[in-house]
Amino acid sequence: MGSILKDVELKENIPTTVIFSKHIEFLTDYGQQKESYEAVMTDYLRMSGMYWCLTALELINTSPFPKNDIVEFIKSCQDTESGGISASNDHDPHLLYTLSAVQILCLYDSLDAIDLEGVTRYVASLQNPDGSFAGDKWGEIDTRFSFCAVATLSLIKKLDVINIDKAVEFVKSCMNFDGGFGSRPQSESHAGLIYCCVAFLSITGKLDIVNQDNLAWWLCERQLPSGGLNGRPEKLPDVCYSWWVLSSLAMLGRLHWIDRNALKKYILACQDIETGGFADRPGDMPDPYHTLFGLAALSLLGLESIEKVNAAFCMPQSVIDKLQIHIQMLQ
Amino acid sequence: MHGRIKVRTTEEQKILKDKENKRKICAYKKGMAYILSSRKKDSYDPESFSISSQILLLNPHVYTLWNYRKEVILMEIQKCCNMENELVKFLEKELDFTQQCIYNSPKCYSTWHHRYWILENHPSPNWDNEYTLCLKYLTVDDRNFLCWDYRRLILNKTGLCLEKELEFSTDRLNINFSNYSSWHYRSTLRVLNADTLENELNLVQNAVFTDPYDTSAWFYFRWILNHKEILREKRKEVLESLKN
Numbered sequence: 001m002g003s004i005l006k007d008v009e010l011k012e013n014i015p016t017t018v019i020f021s022k023h024i025e026f027l028t029d030y031g032q033q034k035e036s037y038e039a040v041m042t043d044y045l046r047m048s049g050m051y052w053c054l055t056a057l058e059l060i061n062t063s064p065f066p067k068n069d070i071v072e073f074i075k076s077c078q079d080t081e082s083g084g085i086s087a088s089n090d091h092d093p094h095l096l097y098t099l100s101a102v103q104i105l106c107l108y109d110s111l112d113a114i115d116l117e118g119v120t121r122y123v124a125s126l127q128n129p130d131g132s133f134a135g136d137k138w139g140e141i142d143t144r145f146s147f148c149a150v151a152t153l154s155l156i157k158k159l160d161v162i163n164i165d166k167a168v169e170f171v172k173s174c175m176n177f178d179g180g181f182g183s184r185p186q187s188e189s190h191a192g193l194i195y196c197c198v199a200f201l202s203i204t205g206k207l208d209i210v211n212q213d214n215l216a217w218w219l220c221e222r223q224l225p226s227g228g229l230n231g232r233p234e235k236l237p238d239v240c241y242s243w244w245v246l247s248s249l250a251m252l253g254r255l256h257w258i259d260r261n262a263l264k265k266y267i268l269a270c271q272d273i274e275t276g277g278f279a280d281r282p283g284d285m286p287d288p289y290h291t292l293f294g295l296a297a298l299s300l301l302g303l304e305s306i307e308k309v310n311a312a313f314c315m316p317q318s319v320i321d322k323l324q325i326h327i328q329m330l331q
Numbered sequence: 332m333h334g335r336i337k338v339r340t341t342e343e344q345k346i347l348k349d350k351e352n353k354r355k356i357c358a359y360k361k362g363m364a365y366i367l368s369s370r371k372k373d374s375y376d377p378e379s380f381s382i383s384s385q386i387l388l389l390n391p392h393v394y395t396l397w398n399y400r401k402e403v404i405l406m407e408i409q410k411c412c413n414m415e416n417e418l419v420k421f422l423e424k425e426l427d428f429t430q431q432c433i434y435n436s437p438k439c440y441s442t443w444h445h446r447y448w449i450l451e452n453h454p455s456p457n458w459d460n461e462y463t464l465c466l467k468y469l470t471v472d473d474r475n476f477l478c479w480d481y482r483r484l485i486l487n488k489t490g491l492c493l494e495k496e497l498e499f500s501t502d503r504l505n506i507n508f509s510n511y512s513s514w515h516y517r518s519t520l521r522v523l524n525a526d527t528l529e530n531e532l533n534l535v536q537n538a539v540f541t542d543p544y545d546t547s548a549w550f551y552f553r554w555i556l557n558h559k560e561i562l563r564e565k566r567k568e569v570l571e572s573l574k575n
Contacts, residue, residue: 037352040359044393090367091395138401140444177518177554186519187480188512221546232474233511233547238333272337280333287332 006236007224008281014269018298018305020060022276023291027053028064030288046088047077047097049288051104056292058107058316059299059307071113074101082125083118084136094136095126099148102155106319111156120158123149131166132184142183143174147196150203151313154325159204168206171197179215191222191231195244199312202251202327212330216254219245227262228281238280239270243293246300247311253330260301267294267301362386366399375403375410384428391432391439400425401448408452415454422453430464437472443481458488473503473510496520501534508538511547518554525560532561536569 031053033039042049050070057063077086077097084093085101098119105111126134126149133145146167153159173185174197180189181197194215201207222229222245228237229245242263249255269282270290277286278294292314299309308317312327320327340348362382369379380403383396391397404425411418429446436442450456465482468475486496497520503513514535521527532555538548556566 035356037356040356041390044390044395086395090363092398094394136398138398138444138448140440142440176515178515178550182476183480184483186483188476188515190476218550221550232476233550234509234545235474236334279337283337285332285335285337289332 006230006234007226008228008237010226010266010269010282014265014282015271015273016265016268018268018295018303019271019273019276020305022271022273023060023278023295024057024062024064024276026272026276026286027057027288027291031065043088044091045097047074047085047100047104048087051100052288052292054104054107055315056288056295058319059292059295059309060305061307067108067110070104071108071110074105075113077101078114078118079122080115080118082137083115083120083122085114085119092136093122095123095133095145095148095152096135098122099152102152103313103315106155106315106323109322116156116158119152119156120161123152123158124161127162127167129166131163131168131170133167143171143181143193143200144183144196146171147200150200154203155313155323164204168201168204168209171200172209175210178218179211180218189218189232191219191229191241191244191248194219195248198248198251199327202312202329205328207251207328207330210252210330212252212254216249216252216257219249219252220254220257223258223263227259227264227266229258229263236281237266239267239278239290239297240280240293242267242297243300243314246297247314250300250311251327251329255300264298264301264303267297270294359386366396370399370402373406375406387428387432387442388435391436391442394441397441397445400445404449404452419454422449425449433468437468437475438477440477443477447481447484456488458485461485462489469503473507474512476512479512479516493520504534504538508541509545509547511550514547514551518551523555523558523560528555528558528560531555532569536572 054065054070074085076089079086079093082093084095085098086093087097101114102111102119105113126136126145128134128141132141133149134141135145149162150159150167153162171181174181174183174187176182176189178189180194182188182190183193198207198210201210222231222241224230224237226237229241230237231241231244246255246258249257267278270278270280272279272286275286277288278290279286280290295306296309296314299306300311309315310317310320310327311329313320362385366379366383369376380400383399386393387396404422407418407421411421426446426449429442429449432439432442433446450458450461462482462485465478465485468478497517500513500517500520503510521531523531535548535552535555539552555561556569
């Protein structure tokens with residue numbers, strides 16, 4: 001009945017610094033290979049893929065792609081009827097990709113390129129009477145979508161079009177005995193969904209409803225002997241949880257509850273020294289998703305060669321400052 | 332990309348793989364184009380529906396294809412308004428299909444949602460069957476939170492027998508004390524009171540003594556110990572016993 005500790009062992013010859021030039025190469029290649037097998041088969045999430053690549057590149061002060069092409073692509077993905085934005089051409093609008101598109105446009109200071117009233121209308125149309133949000137017109141409910149809704153509206157300065165009190169009430173109803181949050185009421189706590197709910201509360205200025213220390217304890221217990229963080233008890237470490245957990249702790253004012261040096265060592269060990277990019281665990285295949293969240297976590301850990309990141313939006317702090325958006329951070 | 336180990340390939344293997352991938356890209360693109368053109372016509376084309384099955388079996392994350400299938404189902408519902416048998420047959424086939432997809436990729440949000448959506452539009456949904464299905468999937472992976480979430484939706488339909496659910500949680504814990512999903516589930520089930528606290532405390536104490544390095548039970552332990560009905564003396568006694 002006893003359990004074996006689920007963790008990985010870091011080898012001797014692991015990278016101990018950020019290999020910036022390799023990451024730029026990796027992310028740039030990824031953006032250019034539109035006809036590769038990976039690119040075609042992940043077409044259903046292209047907008048988010050672009051957000052991961054472009055934000056990662058911005059965090060290391062690079063923007064190799066022509067802005068116009070990107071903005072034109074986003075414009076072509078907006079559905080004129082609903083106002084929502086799809087993952088790619090020939091796909092359907094969805095809240096996940098609407099947020100990714102708006103985030104990219106903020107990076108490029110090009111929000112005016114799309115029909116913002118359409119976006120506002122779309123997000124507002126997805127709120128239910130109980131305050132929750134559906135991901136699209138087919139009605140899947142999840143706290144991920146509550147986050148997408150308020151993040152999108154906050155970036156375009158239209159938060160007032162939804163019922164915030166009801167939205168907060170729904171997120172609050174997803175709080176668990178351990179202080180964490182799940183995808184719906186009574187769903188198990190999960191670091192990714194905790195990030196969504198904490199960032200939601202940070203953006204709406206309602207962080208006071210969380211059980212600060214109880215939740216922070218659960219979050220810091222995600223750290224394993226390897227230094228890496230997992231997303232739930234008794235699971236393997238994964239670089240993306242470095243971001244979901246660390247950003248939540250930052251918003252809760254408890255970043256110092258983590259062994260920063262051990263985590264930094266783990267994240268750096270997940271770099272692929274041959275191709276560039278970060279993987280979930282050392283020795284696995286790297287991808288843009290883990291590359292963004294690895295770099296963003298290193299930024300929260302104070303690595304000066306990486307741009308400062310905003311904990312709620314996972315975007316460069318300079319972009320959020322320019323938009324004059326303030327998020328709540330607990331002390 | 333989670334848990335995909337990097338494998339070294341020879342130049343020869345790479346050429347073969349590239350060739351195979353090119354074939355797959357071509358088939359995927361052709362299939363998607365066919366489905367899109369038939370979708371625009373607003374009518375049910377069995378060929379197009381079948382191509383979407385082939386793509387989804389391999390890649391259930393292509394959410395737009397699930398949307399397309401929902402549109403087809405809505406058309407069938409309208410068409411079969413006087414022939415419930417025909418409709419049920421169609422929907423049951425679709426339920427079987429989602430089961431295959433869940434079996435291939437148990438952690439795809441879109442598939443679970445599609446299955447629930449079908450049942451919501453089914454004239455005579457068999458919720459009990461879903462309850463049994465969840466048990467089957469949780470036996471394979473007792474931490475799959477998508478399945479736990481689905482099970483909760485089903486229980487909202489069937490109603491919940493507290494004793495039965497408590498027994499279910501205890502059974503899962505007896506198989507594996509480090510099943511945090513089950514500890515969490517207990518926390519949602521029971522309104523703790525003076526009568527039940529003792530039993531819960533014993534169960535969770537037993538778990539942490541069995542395997543003190545397993546973190547799951549400690550969270551539940553802490554929660555129970557913080558309960559207002561636990562007397563100060565009792566709490567002190569339990570905490571003292573941990574020192575040994």
